Amino acid sequence: MIRFITEHRDRFGVELICRVPRPAVQGFLTSRGYRAAVGRMPSARQLKDELLVPQVARLHAENYGIYGRRKIHALMRRQGWQVGRDRPSA
Known part of the structure; x- marks a missing residue:
């Protein structure tokens, strides 16, 4: 809004x-x-989201746009990102 x-x-x-x-x-x-x-200053979650959204978009594109939420989440966890399943996706 x-x-x-x-x-x-x-x-x-x-x-x-x-x-x-x-x-x-x-x-x-x-x-x-x-x-x-x-x-107001951006929250810690907003700042982390600004880092995560481009990464999710990149990973999604690298996997031909067919990876869904679960596979992107698993891939990010394997790469060392500490993210929950409720984070934004591309």
Whole structure:
């Protein structure tokens, strides 16, 4: 959601984007929450994901795009990556 607001804030404004879906979606992001999220430092998980996603994409491509989640996970573990099965995939 943060990415969507960032991409469209120049056209519609943060307050309007956050106000319109709020009645339909409980717990929807407020404009204040958006600004807090944008200013926050990336979490440890986000930083590790930035390292893992290119590796997963590379391994997937090296295996002709046919390896699925389980095989990519096993391959990464064999190569020494400490990842769980719930990490992002390409």
